[in-house]
Amino acid sequence: MTVRIPAKKCRSCGWMNLKTRHRCISCGSDDMEEATFAGTGKLYTFSTVYVPAAMMLGKEPYTVAVVELDEGQKITGRMADHDEDRFQLGMKVKAVAEEDGIYIFDRAE
Numbered sequence: 001m002t003v004r005i006p007a008k009k010c011r012s013c014g015w016m017n018l019k020t021r022h023r024c025i026s027c028g029s030d031d032m033e034e035a036t037f038a039g040t041g042k043l044y045t046f047s048t049v050y051v052p053a054a055m056m057l058g059k060e061p062y063t064v065a066v067v068e069l070d071e072g073q074k075i076t077g078r079m080a081d082h083d084e085d086r087f088q089l090g091m092k093v094k095a096v097a098e099e100d101g102i103y104i105f106d107r108a109e
């Protein structure tokens with residue numbers, strides 16, 4: 001199952017913005033409507049954290065990832081595990097869960 005990610009679609013130019021945006025990062029318009037990203041994309045970069053921030057204590061190690069969504073937007077999330085041997089830049093990934101507003105990604109195929 002792929003988890004869809006809330007978005008704001010610009011009514012002026014069609015760009016899919018992250019839901020936290022108040023203005024379109026493509027054209028500056030504030031005329032946006034609720035939408036969702038499909039939750040699929042490719043792994044842009046990643047890094048495994050062994051010494052976490054306080055809010056993540058006990059969950060280390062974990063792998064932080066930047067995913068380029070199929071809609072073109074990049075989003076920061078975490079990988080479902082920290083086995084870096086499984087990860088390749090550019091590999092297809094999908095959102096499989098959401099924890100406290102952070103999306104968890106895993107290999108798509």
Ligand SMILES: [Zn+2]
Pocket residue numbers: 010011012013014015024025026027028029
């Ligand atoms: Zn726009």
